[in-house]
Structure formats: C-alpha cells, structure tokens
Amino acid sequence: xxxxxxxxxxxxxxxxxxxxxxxxxxxxxxxxxxxxxxxxxxxxxxxxxxxxxxxxxxxxxxxxxxxxxxxxxxxxxxxxxxxxxxxxxxxxxxxxxxxxxxxxxxxxxxxxxxxxxxxxxxxxxxxxxxxxxxxxxxxxxxxxxxxxxxxxxxxxxxxxxxxxxxxxxxxxxxxxxxxxxxxxxxxxxxxxxxxxxxxxxxxxxxxxxxxxxxxxxxxxxxxxxxxxxxxxxxxxxxxxxxxxxxxxxxxxxxxxxxxxxxxxxxxxxxxxxxxxxxxxxxxxxxxxxxxxxxxxxxxxxxxxxxxxxxxxxxxxxxxxxxxxxxxxxxxxxxxxxxxxxxxxxxxxxxxxxxxxxxxxxxxxxxxxxxxxxxxxxxxxxxxxxxxxxxxxxxxxxxxxxxxxxxxxxxxxxxxxxxxxxxxxxxxxxxxxxxxxxxxxxxxxxxxxxxxxxxxxxxxxxxxxxxxxxxxxxxxxxxxxxxxxxxxxxxxxxxxxxxxxxxxxxxxxxxxxxxxxxxxxxxxxxxxxxxxxxxxxxxxxxxxxxxxxxxxxxxxxxxxxxxxxxxxxxxxxxxxxxxxxxxxxxxxxxxxxxxxxxxxx
Numbered sequence: 001x002x003x004x005x006x007x008x009x010x011x012x013x014x015x016x017x018x019x020x021x022x023x024x025x026x027x028x029x030x031x032x033x034x035x036x037x038x039x040x041x042x043x044x045x046x047x048x049x050x051x052x053x054x055x056x057x058x059x060x061x062x063x064x065x066x067x068x069x070x071x072x073x074x075x076x077x078x079x080x081x082x083x084x085x086x087x088x089x090x091x092x093x094x095x096x097x098x099x100x101x102x103x104x105x106x107x108x109x110x111x112x113x114x115x116x117x118x119x120x121x122x123x124x125x126x127x128x129x130x131x132x133x134x135x136x137x138x139x140x141x142x143x144x145x146x147x148x149x150x151x152x153x154x155x156x157x158x159x160x161x162x163x164x165x166x167x168x169x170x171x172x173x174x175x176x177x178x179x180x181x182x183x184x185x186x187x188x189x190x191x192x193x194x195x196x197x198x199x200x201x202x203x204x205x206x207x208x209x210x211x212x213x214x215x216x217x218x219x220x221x222x223x224x225x226x227x228x229x230x231x232x233x234x235x236x237x238x239x240x241x242x243x244x245x246x247x248x249x250x251x252x253x254x255x256x257x258x259x260x261x262x263x264x265x266x267x268x269x270x271x272x273x274x275x276x277x278x279x280x281x282x283x284x285x286x287x288x289x290x291x292x293x294x295x296x297x298x299x300x301x302x303x304x305x306x307x308x309x310x311x312x313x314x315x316x317x318x319x320x321x322x323x324x325x326x327x328x329x330x331x332x333x334x335x336x337x338x339x340x341x342x343x344x345x346x347x348x349x350x351x352x353x354x355x356x357x358x359x360x361x362x363x364x365x366x367x368x369x370x371x372x373x374x375x376x377x378x379x380x381x382x383x384x385x386x387x388x389x390x391x392x393x394x395x396x397x398x399x400x401x402x403x404x405x406x407x408x409x410x411x412x413x414x415x416x417x418x419x420x421x422x423x424x425x426x427x428x429x430x431x432x433x434x435x436x437x438x439x440x441x442x443x444x445x446x447x448x449x450x451x452x453x454x455x456x457x458x459x460x461x462x463x464x465x466x467x468x469x470x471x472x473x474x475x476x477x478x479x480x481x482x483x484x485x486x487x488x489x490x491x492x493x494x495x496x497x498x499x500x501x502x503x504x505x506x507x508x509x510x511x512x513x514x515x516x517x518x519x520x521x522x523x524x525x526x527x528x529x530x531x532x533x534x535x536x537x538x539x540x541x542x543x544x545x546x547x548x549x550x551x552x553x554x555x556x557x558x559x560x561x562x563x564x565x566x567x568x569x570x571x572x573x574x575x576x577x578x579x580x581x582x583x584x585x586x587x588x589x590x591x592x593x594x595x596x597x598x599x600x
Contacts, residue, residue, distance in 0.1 A: 001153055004185050006030035007435055010158050011192035013043030014134055015405030017141035019190045019428035024148045026436035036157040036176050040208035042194045043138045049244035049359050051133040052118050052126045052418030055095040059112035064123055074576055077557040078225050079412035081576035082392035087426045094425035101140040104129050118417035126418050134421055159514035161215050162448055168400040169444035179507035183446045188400045188435050195384040195406040196522045201468040204234035204241055204380040214518030216388045217525045221396045223563040224409030225386035226529035229542055231477040232285040234380040238366040243285035245359055249351035250278055252315040255305040265305055267321040272329055275322050279334035287477045289539050289550040299379045313374035316349040385411035393434035394427040402431035413541040451499040458505045460516050471523055479545050481534050488527040491520055529561045532568035
C-alpha cells in the first residue's frame with residue numbers, strides 16, 4: 001500500500017466504484033479505493049421484491065424532460081435546487097453508462113427501456129433488474145474498475161479524516177484484522193460509505209453495512225436533514241424489505257406473547273379494513289405521517305405490539321381473517337390487481353408462488369422456508385435521506401472532501417423510489433468531474449495523534465446494544481421529544497469521554513472501537529437534527545413527533561436542517577437554478593474549455 005495518492009475513494013459500493021471509474025476516464029490515474037471489506041455494504045447486499053432505479057422516461061409516448069424530472073425531485077421537499085437539476089440532467093448519461101457496462105435493464109425489441117411508476121413518481125420513470133439491481137450495478141462497475149487496474153486497498157477502516165485550515169489532506173486507517181494504524185495523504189477524498197446503518201437496533205440495512213458519517217461529524221463538516229429517514233416493515237432474521245408482492249398476496253399479521261398465545265392483531269383492531277391496508281403496504285411501504293389513519297396504521301400497530309413485549313410475524317401459510325368470506329370483500333384496487341395477476345385463489349404462499357416465486361427463493365437462500373415457518377418482522381430503518389451537506393459538485397464545505405451516494409444529504413423528505421441509485425451515479429460523476437478540472441494542490445505532511453485506548457474486558461457489544469436499542473425506542477419513526485432529549489444528553493456525555501468508557505481486549509479490535517465511536521457521533525448529530533426539527537417543524541414526512549398530527553407546511557418543504565457537531569438550525573433550501581441554455585453560448589464555452597486543454 002502506497003502512502004500518497006492524488007485522490008482516495010472510501011467505499012466499494014455503486015458510488016465508490018463509479019467515482020474511481022470516472023476519475024480514471026477523466027485522466028486522474030493516481031487513485032485508490034479503500035474499504036473495510038470489498039464484499040460488504042448496502043449496494044452489494046440489499047434489495048427488495050423489485051429494486052428500483054429511477055431515471056428519465058425512455059419509452060412510449062409519454063412526455064418527459066430534464067426540468068420536469070428535476071421538479072419532481074425538488075417537490076419532495078427539503079431538496080436543494082442544484083441537486084435536483086443535476087440528478088435529472090445526468091440521469092440518462094448515468095443510466096446508459098450502466099447499460100453499456102452490462103447491467104441487464106429490460107428493453108423491448110426496438111430498444112425502448114420499459115418503465116413503471118414508483119412512489120412519489122408522476123411518470124413511469126422507474127426501471128429494475130429485479131430484486132438485486134444494486135448488486136448488478138456494483139458488480140458491473142467493479143468489473144470496469146478491475147479492467148483499469150485501479151488499486152483497491154481492502155481490510156482497512158478509515159477512522160479519521162485529517163484536515164488543516166478547512167482542507168482535507170489525508171486519512172488515518174486501522175487494519176480490520178491486525179489493528180495496525182497507518183496514514184495516507186491525498187489531495188482529495190470521496191466518501192462513498194452509504195448511510196449510517198449502525199445507529200438503530202431495528203434496521204433493514206445488511207449486517208455488513210455500518211456507514212461512516214461520523215468521520216464527517218468528527219471534523220465538524222455540516223450535515224443536512226439527518227432527521228429525514230425512511231422506515232418500513234422488514235424481516236429481522238434476514239434483513240429485507242417486505243414491500244410489493246410480499247404484502248399484495250395478503251399474508252396474516254400475527255403477534256405471539258411471552259406465553260405463546262397467538263392472535264391476528266390487525267384484524268382485532270381494524271376488522272376487514274385490515275385486508276385493504278395490508279395490500280396497500282405493497283405500494284406504500286415507507287411509513288408516512290400523512291397516512292397514519294390509512295396504510296401507515298399497519299406500521300403503528302406492528303410497533304405497538306413489539307413495544308408491548310410481543311413478537312410479530314407474517315404468516316404466508318393461512319389466509320387472514322376476513323378472507324374466509326371470499327375475495328369479493330377486498331377493495332376494488334386489491335381485487336383487480338390479484339385478478340389481473342391470476343391470483344384470486346389459495347393461500348398467501350400459493351399466491352406468492354404464482355406472482356413472484358423469486359421472493360420465496362430469496363428467503364430460502366437465507367435459510368428461511370416460507371412454506372413452513374413464520375417470518376418475524378419489525379418496523380425498521382431503511383434509508384437515511386439526510387447526510388453530509390454538499391454543493392452542486394458534491395463537495396462538502398471541507399475543501400477536498402466530496403461525498404456521494406447515501407452518505408450525501410441530497411434526498412429530502414419524499415424521494416421517488418429508486419432515486420437513491422441514480423444519485424450514487426450522478427453524485428460520484430459530478431465529484432470526479434470537478435476533481436479532474438481543478439488545479440492540483442500541494443501535499444501536506446501527515447500529522448495525527450490517536451486518543452489513549454483502554455484495554456481490558458471488551459464492552460463494545462454492550463454499549464452498541466444499549467444505544468441502538470434506545471434510538472429505536474425513542475427516535476425512529478415514532479419519536480418522543482422527551483425521550484430524545486434524555487438520550488441526546490446521555491450520548492453527548494459518552495462522546496466526550498468515549499475513549500475512557502469504551503474498552504477493548506487488544507489492538508486487533510481498534511477498527512471495531514472506532515466503528516462504535518462513529519456510531520455514537522452519528523447518533524448525537526442525528527438526535528440534534530431530530531430535536532431541532534421536532535421543535536420547528538413537528539410531525540412531517542416519516543417523523544411522527546409526540547403523536548401530533550401531520551404538519552402540511554411550506555416551511556417543511558422550503559427549509560432544511562443543518563447540523564454541525566451537536567448544534568442544529570433550520571436553513572432555507574436553494575431555488576431551482578435557471579442556467580444558460582442558449583446553444584451558441586454553450587458551444588462557445590465548450591470550445592474555450594477545449595482550447596484551454598480540458599478534456600471533459
């Protein structure tokens with residue numbers, strides 16, 4: 001491993017690989033990707049019944065445009081105008097790049113890329129390769145990176161970003177096997193570490209995903225909208241979203257108490273209304289405070305059972321109560337969908353086999369037989385719509401530190417399903433493009449001191465369990481202002497004395513020590529944003545604050561929460577840009593760039 005690179009990319013997911021690939025294409029060759037595990041992370045290890053990629057419409061007679069797509073992204077609320085426009089403008093370029101790399105998006109015989117509607121999507125911009133779209137993307141981008149012999153530094157967790165006078169100039173990393181600590185200096189860093197997956201106990205992020213947002217918190221980089229999350233019903237033994245067909249086949253929702261007593265709690269509370277709401281969870285998987293009297297009742301009732309000490313399951317073996325009266329009792333939308341799918345028959349597992357056999361095989365591949373066992377569930381964190389605040393080039397306010405993918409705070413409140421995958425490609429492309437255009441900087445001399453580390457009986461698992469459990473209890477979708485204040489003060493004290501309180505057995509656990517430190521730093525920042533948002537904005541999006549009604553407010557749409565360290569404020573979002581579009585002017589500008597030796 002070298003100790004100096006022009007640009008260092010942290011993370012081997014869709015964003016990280018694309019950043020390296022584009023840097024190479026733009027002529028920046030002195031680069032490396034650093035990762036704690038090449039086969040870890042969300043991009044490679046997660047999906048849904050039909051994992052969506054959101055792009056400009058590329059089929060049929062339905063009209064679409066860059067500005068219309070940008071308006072859709074912007075209208076979700078708390079989104080910066082420049083991010084919405086870039087993600088729309090680069091959409092086709094990014095999508096077709098993936099197609100050329102071999103990602104198998106479906107097309108008809110004439111080359112049109114078929115689309116469908118996803119959540120918060122007025123068009124049919126969504127497409128998919130099936131349950132594992134992001135895995136296919138990661139593998140295709142990885143092949144391209146490998147073909148260019150771009151260096152990948154594996155088994156190294158970055159534990160600190162080094163800065164001086166507001167400029168990032170290197171990283172400190174710990175070997176995940178030996179615990180050896182080393183440093184690398186560089187001119188630029190692109191942080192592509194995904195969302196802060198480790199801050200909750202109830203989470204659908206894969207166990208291999210941890211995130212590294214705490215690296216930015218540690219150097220006081222501003223974060224944007226850290227209170228904006230998506231939560232939904234997911235399995236717990238194997239972490240997976242239970243959206244789409246898993247709900248549309250109408251499984252039973254049952255709870256089992258400590259004495260083994262079983263009941264269909266949704267039917268007990270809602271009667272036959274529960275059938276229609278279960279079906280709607282397929283379309284409306286994320287918890288939404290606008291729907292707490294409709295489909296999001298399901299999430300609230302699931303969470304209530306768990307908080308009462310019961311375990312909650314989906315059962316695909318028997319039909320839910322109410323359906324014994326026949327399918328005619330279903331709402332028209334549910335009945336028509338099942339009818340068109342040829343699934344007005346049998347049990348949930350038989351309907352699932354008819355409509356989406358791969359959904360059954362997915363669980364079988366992870367040791368869960370839906371033909372013979374219940375599937376334990378919880379309402380779980382799935383995606384952080386906030387992250388590190390970045391400009392139109394996906395550069396943070398720390399010069400030389402860029403952030404792309406879910407680690408960047410670009411998504412707002414109501415993002416269309418699949419827009420996160422588009423953002424991995426657009427953000428990393430923009431970052432690489434900006435790095436390639438700017439002048440080189442001088443390298444710094446590496447200077448760093450690690451805190452004193454305590455050795456003894458390892459207590460990391462105990463601390464992790466405690467604070468993850470508390471985050472899920474008071475600061476997930478059903479938030480308690482009082483509980484969050486108490487937890488914030490507790491975590492704040494822990495952060496101040498972390499290296500006195502956290503203990504490891506030996507140096508091989510140094511990377512795990514800093515992983516926990518990253519978690520609590522991120523929890524502190526997230527709670528700060530949540531408390532600020534609770535006070536100023538109240539219930540909105542996925543944040544059900546103190547069980548108060550949804551607040552339909554322009555303030556929610558036109559502001560964002562900025563967090564630095566442990567302090568948060570409400571700030572305005574930028575308007576949609578109105579840049580030059582006169583062709584002759586842009587042609588002259590491009591010619592001047594070429595004459596000045598720029599290749600991009």
